[in-house]
Amino acid sequence: MGRRRTARARGAAVGVAVLGMLAGLSAGPAVAAPSGYDYAFAAGARAVDGASDTADAPLLAPGGTYRDALPRGAERYYRLDLDASSNAYVSVTAVPPADSALTVSEGIRVSVQSADGHSCSFENAAFGAAHSPHPVTAWGARTVTPVNRACEGAGAYYVVVERVGTADASRGDWQLELTSATEPALKAAGATKAPDVWDSATPAPAVGEPRRRAGGAGFERATPIGAGVWRTDIAPGQTLYYRVPVGWGQQPHASVELGSSGTDSGYTLAALELGLYNPVRADVQKVSAGYAGSQRNLALAAVAPVDYANRFAGSEQVNGMRFAGGYYLVVHLAARVADEFGAGPYGLTLHVSVEGAERDGPGYAGQSVPRDLFQVTADQRRGAAEGTAAPDDTVMRVLAVGGIGGGTAVVVVLGAWTAVGRRRSAGAV
Structure with missing residues (x-):
């Protein structure tokens, strides 16, 4: 009886906590965009202390989102416990002080290493020529391929996060948001070579009457x-974040227009930045342009249609398009624009297209963690049309990773989510 009451109390407590998160999310992304430098960390992200060596590295569970801080000159170690067949992906977003x-x-x-110290992957992400404080994201992976036998087996793997740059690097801790995901093996062996031919012509920008849709302040928002x-x-x-559903066989494209400032005296290097990230927050492409006060257009180059075999290509514009799901468009306006042209805000127009017919996926042998990460659901498509997040997003991910056992709490949360979704739909602009 005591154990049952404890379980119920735990379930109720978690339900209340999640309801609190829902209340925080209930305003939805259709509200006015925040001003200035701001990053919305994932609601319910777990605090974790990265270790200074592998022996004490804390676990990053698949499907989890975590918070940490990275001091100047430090390395932080985290652990992944992996089976022998799944691909694993880790994303790290660093947020420096304003x-x-x-x-x-x-x-x-960000690098991933085996227990024997072999390198499975590494990637750098820099702030660039604009010197503008803003979130930057790098990713790591343990992929099961014949190319890297040292990273194939089951067991512990380690994620290493470090700051890079010159000796006069900025002081102060950088806040980190870390995510972990796994991709199951295929039911049957697929192609081991990326497609040789795909339409690399840059699509014409989408046209039509613009609809107002404020950007979110982070990946989870x-x-x-x-x-x-x-x-x-x-x-x-x-920095503004948008998410676009892209199915298997489809090809996303985007361009962005920054409005004029009213004056054309001055220039800001690399003022406008546009990036495309795949469902595990791995960067596919990033472009930037300077700003001289008059209107400025910036477009992504063509990327390959989504295909499982794209992972075997060397180019990021092909390699990153390895699975379907929610792709992120991230737009940043450099802080120094204010010095040259004023505090704004500035008008921004985003042209988005998704080319090609959607087709069936490659046939996974199991489920991704988080669930349905590599497919587009009906809820996601409805959310894209209405400007509302689907129920399988942040909160549902927290529920899955947190391991809620109280059925009552789950029912209450789902009911609350339904109410929130209705309020969002009614208030969407």
């Missing part, structure tokens, strides 16, 4: 959008 004096080469490096023309405002130093 007053950071950043160098061109400053950024983060990314505003759902689909093909079309979208309008919002952006302030210097701000």
Whole structure:
């Protein structure tokens, strides 16, 4: 009886906590965009202390989202416990203080290593020529391929996160948001070579009357959008996040227009940045352009249609398009624009297209963690049309990773989510 009461109490407590998160999310992404430098960390992300060596590295469970801090000159170690057949992906977003004096080469490096010290992957992400403090994201992976036998077996693997740059790197801790995901093996062996031919011509930008849709302030709060023309405002130093559902066989494209400032005296290097990230937050492509006060257009180059075999290509524009799901468009306006042209905000128009007919996936032998990460659901498509997040997003991921056992709490949370979704739909712009 005591154990039953404890379980019920735990379930109720978790239910209350999640309801609190839902209340925080209930305003939805259809509200006015925040001004200035701001990053919305995932609600319910677990605090974790990265270790200084592998022996004490804390576990990053598949499907989890975590928070940590990265001091200057430090390395942080985390552990992945993997089976022999799943591919595993880790994403790390670093958020420096708003007053950071950043160098061109400053950024983060994320690497994944086997228990024997073999390198499975590594990637750097830098802040770039604009020296603008904003979130940057790098990713790591343990993929099961014949190319890297040292990273095939089951057991412990280690994620290493470190700051990179020059000796005069900025001081102060950088806040981190870390995510972990796994991709199951295929039921039957597929192609081991990327497609040789695909349409690499840059699609014409989407046209039509712009619909207003404010961007989110982080990956977990990314505003759902689909093909079309979208309008919002952006302030210097701000980063906006959007998420676009892209099915197997489809090819996303985006361009962004920054409005004029009213003056054309001055210039900001690499002022406008547009990035495309895949469902595990791995960067597929990033482009930037300077700003001289008059209107500025910036477009992504063509990327390959989504195909499982794209992972065997060397180019990021092909390699990153390895699975279906929610792709992120991330727009940043450099803080220094305010020095040259004023605090704004500035008008921003996003042109989004998704080319090609959707086809069946490759046939996974199991489920991804988080669930349905590599497919587009009906809820996600509806959310893209209405500007509302689908129920299998942040909160449902927290429920899955947290392991709620109280059925009552789950029912209450689902009911609350339904009410929140209705309020969002009614208030969408």
